[in-house]
Amino acid sequence: MFTSILWKEVQHMRECGICNGWDQTLHLCPKCKGMMEDQGRITDFLDDYSPYLDQKWTNLVDGDEDSSITEECIHLFICDECGLRDVQSS
Ligand SMILES: [Zn+2]
Ligand SMILES: [Zn+2]
Numbered sequence: 001m002f003t004s005i006l007w008k009e010v011q012h013m014r015e016c017g018i019c020n021g022w023d024q025t026l027h028l029c030p031k032c033k034g035m036m037e038d039q040g041r042i043t044d045f046l047d048d049y050s051p052y053l054d055q056k057w058t059n060l061v062d063g064d065e066d067s068s069i070t071e072e073c074i075h076l077f078i079c080d081e082c083g084l085r086d087v088q089s090s
Contacts, residue, residue: 025037032081035079036079036086
């Protein structure tokens with residue numbers, strides 16, 4: 001109980017490195033090892049992209065109202081090479 005409350009506060013206080021420019025905005029495609037580019041925060045256009053995302057992320061958004069998804073900054077990455085979509089939380 002104590003640790004989960006503490007964790008939420010830590011999450012809430014954390015700043016997103018990708019939004020703030022001190023974290024990397026490129027990451028490697030797990031499929032083709034190409035460069036995946038940051039498309040921005042997933043919460044900004046979740047409705048457009050949710051059908052394409054991995055089930056675990058859509059479940060996270062739809063299933064749990066206490067989810068930290070609004071506190072956590074989750075970014076959508078799209079591979080330049082093969083078009084694979086992936087998400088990464090900061
Ligand atoms: Zn961010
Ligand atoms: Zn790829």
